[in-house]
Each structure stands twice: as C-alpha cells, then as structure tokens.
Amino acid sequence: MSFKSPExxxxxxxxxxxxxxxxxxxxxxxxxxxxxxRPSQAKIDKPVVSAFISGSIEKIKALKPDLIIGFFDxxxxxxxxxxxxxxxxxxxxxxTLSEIYNxxxxxxxxxxxxxxxxxxxxxxKAKLAMIQSESDNSAIKPKVFFQEWDExxxxxxxxxxxxxxxxxxxxxFENKRNGVLARxxxxxxxxxxxxxxxIIIGSWCGKPVDFNWVRNQEEWKSTQAIVNNRxxxxxxSLILQPGPALFLEGIDKLRECIxxxxx
Numbered sequence: 001m002s003f004k005s006p007e008x009x010x011x012x013x014x015x016x017x018x019x020x021x022x023x024x025x026x027x028x029x030x031x032x033x034x035x036x037x038r039p040s041q042a043k044i045d046k047p048v049v050s051a052f053i054s055g056s057i058e059k060i061k062a063l064k065p066d067l068i069i070g071f072f073d074x075x076x077x078x079x080x081x082x083x084x085x086x087x088x089x090x091x092x093x094x095x096t097l098s099e100i101y102n103x104x105x106x107x108x109x110x111x112x113x114x115x116x117x118x119x120x121x122x123x124x125k126a127k128l129a130m131i132q133s134e135s136d137n138s139a140i141k142p143k144v145f146f147q148e149w150d151e152x153x154x155x156x157x158x159x160x161x162x163x164x165x166x167x168x169x170x171x172x173f174e175n176k177r178n179g180v181l182a183r184x185x186x187x188x189x190x191x192x193x194x195x196x197x198x199i200i201i202g203s204w205c206g207k208p209v210d211f212n213w214v215r216n217q218e219e220w221k222s223t224q225a226i227v228n229n230r231x232x233x234x235x236x237s238l239i240l241q242p243g244p245a246l247f248l249e250g251i252d253k254l255r256e257c258i259x260x261x262x263x
Contacts, residue, residue: 005112006088010060012050012070012078015243017042019104022120022244023113030063035206037237038245052206054078057085069107071242073181092242095158095180100242101125124247128166131255135168142261144169145197145225148185148240149204150213153192155185159246160203160239167255172197189219200225201232201257205240209233232257 010031011017018038020026029042031049036042049059053074060068060082068082070091079089092103101121108117144164146156156164161177164170171177172195179185200223202209214231215221225231234257238250 005110006067008063008065008067009111010049010063010065010068011036012055012068012075013052013072013241014038014237015071015104015241015245016069016107017046018241018244019107019117020111023108023111023116025111025113028111030065031060035237037235038241050078057081060087061085067110093180094242097128097159097162100159100246104243120244124244127247128163128251131251132166135166135255135258138168138262140262141168141170142198142258143172143195143224144199144201144258145172145192145195147200147202147204147209147214148182150210152183152186153189154182155187157185157240159242163239163246163251163254164258167251167258169199169254169258189217192217193220193223196223197225198228198261199230199232199257201234201254203234203236203239205236230257230260232260 007028008030009028011029012033014036017029017032017036020029021039029046032042032046033050033052034048035052049055055078066088068087068089070079073093075091079091082089094100094103104121105117108114146160146164148154155173155176156171158177161171161174173187176185200214202214211231215226220226234253238245238253
C-alpha cells in the first residue's frame with residue numbers, strides 16, 4: 001500500500017507557510033492567513049482564507065484542502081468549526097524552543113522533507129549556540145521586560161524568555177513563562193516598576209507599540225529603561241511566530257536590543 005503526503009494544505013498561521021516555502025513545498029499551500037508577512041511572496045501567490053481566530057468556511061471548502069494546520073489554543077473554536085465540517089485539522093500548541101523544533105520537524109515529515117527540515121533546525125540550533133557562547137562571556141546581563149500587549153499587560157511567552165537568556169539578558173518575569181495561557185502571564189504596572197527593567201521591548205501582536213504609552217505610565221516612569229530611554233520594538237512576525245523567523249531574524253533583533261545596554 002502506498003501513502004500520500006497532504007497535497008492541499010491551508011496554513012492558519014504564518015510560521016507553517018514560511019517553513020513550507022523554505023522547504024520548496026509552497027505548491028502544497030492552497031490558502032493562508034491574512035496575517036502572513038513572511039515570505040512576502042505568499043500573499044501574492046496564495047488566497048487569504050482566515051484571520052487568526054476565524055475565517056471563511058466557504059472559501060476553505062472551495063479550496064478542498066486535505067489538511068489544515070494552525071497554532072495556539074485561541075484557534076480552538078475555529079478548529080472545532082472546521083472539524084465539524086469534516087476537515088482534517090492539526091493544531092500545534094508549542095510554547096518552548098524545543099516544542100517549536102518538534103512541530104517544524106513534524107510538518108517537514110508530513111510533506112516528505114524530514115531530513116531537510118532537520119538540517120534547517122540544526123543550523124538554527126548552531127546559530128543560537130554561537131550567540132549563547134558570546135553572551136555567556138559578558139559580565140553584564142541587563143534585565144529585560146518583554147511586553148506582548150498593553151491592556152492587559154502580558155509578559156513574554158516561554159520561547160521569547162528563552163531567547164532573552166540566550167541573547168544575554170535576564171527576563172524580568174521568567175517565573176511566568178511556563179504559563180500556558182496568555183492570562184497566566186499578566187503583570188501589573190506596579191510589577192514592572194518593582195522589577196525595574198534596564199530594557200523594555202515591545203511586540204504587540206497585531207498593532208504597533210505605542211511608545212508614548214510606554215514612556216508615560218506613572219508607575220514605572222522611574223525605571224532604568226524609561227530613564228535611559230531604552231525602549232524598543234520588535235515586529236511580532238519576527239518574534240511571536242513560533243517558526244523560522246525567530247531564528248532567521250528575531251534573535252538578531254533581540255540581541256541588538258540587549259547589546260544597546262553596553263553602548
């Protein structure tokens with residue numbers, strides 16, 4: 001008996017799209033999310049069928065996918081609706097770097113490119129190891145507050161917290177990174193003030209960071225980050241997508257922000 005890999009895939013999040021393009025398997029993609037940024041060619045080549053937590057069932061039906069791939073528990077209702085319509089749906093809930101590697105390897109295997117995916121992953125692991133080695137040699141470890149949202153204030157997801165450490169910083173709220181749900185990572189303005197970060201990095205998923213808002217919160221205006229104007233933004237497509245972008249660009253942007261503390 002012969003087995004077939006999925007030939008008509010819909011990607012409900014960007015990282016799967018980016019990985020399939022990197023593997024040269026973009027012809028399998030028949031639909032993408034509106035939030036796709038990487039690669040830029042994808043929005044030219046592929047029809048948009050969804051936002052992040054919802055999408056057009058009718059458009060998806062018309063594309064006749066044999067597999068739909070998504071990410072994150074907040075896609076649960078959308079996944080439920082798709083399953084009720086008879087679609088094969090695969091939802092990942094990766095939170096750590098290790099889980100991200102595993103998810104990418106699984107996707108690579110699904111399309112018959114497991115070995116090539118392993119090569120990519122190993123190259124990214126080597127890059128992180130090199131950055132880790134460089135940062136380990138530094139005696140200065142700035143405290144970093146990574147902010148994913150403004151109201152409520154959400155601290156960094158697990159993989160970002162890991163990358164902060166690799167890049168040479170100390171995550172102010174490392175104790176919260178194991179929280180599975182976003183609400184598990186809520187912090188107050190006073191929490192931030194008490195942590196007294198040296199650097200604030202914002203990545204507000206779906207909207208730009210409001211630097212005036214960050215600078216003018218009364219509770220934390222006397223923190224080292226605000227006093228020394230060490231406030232940065234990293235695009236969410238580079239740091240909050242659990243896929244290739246993290247390793248190709250996200251870690252470099254994070255390292256630049258952390259190195260600013262030494263300049």
